[in-house]
Amino acid sequence: xxxxxxxxxxxxxxxxxxxxxxxxxxxxxxxxxxxxxxxxxxxxxxxxxxxxxxxxxxxxxxxxxxxxxxxxxxxxxxxxxxxxxxxxxxxxxxxxxxxxxxxxxxxxxxxxxxxxxxxxxxxxxxxxxxxxxxxxxxxxxxxxxxxxxxxxxxxxxxxxxxxxxxxxxxxxxxxxxxxxxxxxxxxxxxxxxxxxxxxxxxxxxxxxxxxxxxxxxxxxxxxxxxxxxxxxxxxxxxxxxxxxxxxxxxxxxxxxxxxxxxxxxxxxxxxxxxxxxxxxxxxxx
Numbered sequence: 001x002x003x004x005x006x007x008x009x010x011x012x013x014x015x016x017x018x019x020x021x022x023x024x025x026x027x028x029x030x031x032x033x034x035x036x037x038x039x040x041x042x043x044x045x046x047x048x049x050x051x052x053x054x055x056x057x058x059x060x061x062x063x064x065x066x067x068x069x070x071x072x073x074x075x076x077x078x079x080x081x082x083x084x085x086x087x088x089x090x091x092x093x094x095x096x097x098x099x100x101x102x103x104x105x106x107x108x109x110x111x112x113x114x115x116x117x118x119x120x121x122x123x124x125x126x127x128x129x130x131x132x133x134x135x136x137x138x139x140x141x142x143x144x145x146x147x148x149x150x151x152x153x154x155x156x157x158x159x160x161x162x163x164x165x166x167x168x169x170x171x172x173x174x175x176x177x178x179x180x181x182x183x184x185x186x187x188x189x190x191x192x193x194x195x196x197x198x199x200x201x202x203x204x205x206x207x208x209x210x211x212x213x214x215x216x217x218x219x220x221x222x223x224x225x226x227x228x229x230x231x232x233x234x235x236x237x238x239x240x241x242x243x244x245x246x247x248x249x250x251x252x253x254x255x256x257x258x259x260x261x262x263x264x265x266x267x268x269x270x271x272x273x274x275x276x277x278x279x280x281x282x283x284x285x
Contacts, residue, residue, distance in 0.1 A: 006104035012044030019050025103155030110233035124195035
């Protein structure tokens with residue numbers, strides 16, 4: 001038994017007030033070109049819109065899903081945190097539900113695929129990557145963590161079934177207590193049910209200021225053993241946020257990707273749509 005070559009993405013867990021961004025287009029386009037999946041499914045509650053959505057929607061399958069009632073009804077201690085985190089917590093539950101039902105590969109929408117995921121990664125019942133130690137708000141300590149931004153799983157994997165059951169009681173309103181921290185705890189209890197790989201294959205660039213600057217402002221040429229890059233977009237997307245990097249979503253444009261040789265731009269460049277006005281299709285490039 002192996003992991004199905006179906007790739008799953010979750011988006012639109014909150015109203016779509018802005019057009020589908022180029023970064024998300026590049027995520028899906030790179031997945032199609034690099035991994036050649038049997039099927040690529042995007043699950044949404046609120047459908048995306050805009051030019052980049054129109055360019056990609058015919059190349060993928062879409063499934064409208066309901067919001068997770070537990071998350072929808074959860075009373076966040078701070079309403080502002082609820083406004084900021086709730087969409088991500090919906091996505092945490094939807095990804096696990098879909099992987100249990102269908103099996104396959106889940107990836108966050110702020111992913112760029114750069115090399116095919118190797119066949120050996122499709123063998124374990126569940127495979128995920130470690131990330132840098134994170135601060136656990138419950139214990140007040142830095143602790144090892146497993147990132148849930150990319151998951152390979154067999155259909156009905158026992159690890160995911162156990163995880164989904166415990167996520168409901170672990171949801172406490174923080175960013176990752178019910179997901180990443182819980183995955184690491186469960187992996188200690190069920191070591192034979194999951195394979196954890198070192199950060200490099202999926203998280204060569206971590207969520208630190210140094211790595212984000214190297215990704216968006218610098219140029220890293222040593223990418224051997226790297227299959228995808230996670231962008232940690234919640235840390236820099238807004239123009240006003242400068243604590244991790246000066247980069248922001250407004251700078252992630254076709255023109256800048258074509259002109260400026262940064263790590264991300266060079267890797268993303270092959271997956272850009274043809275310049276506006278060109279008559280040939282992206283699929284025939």
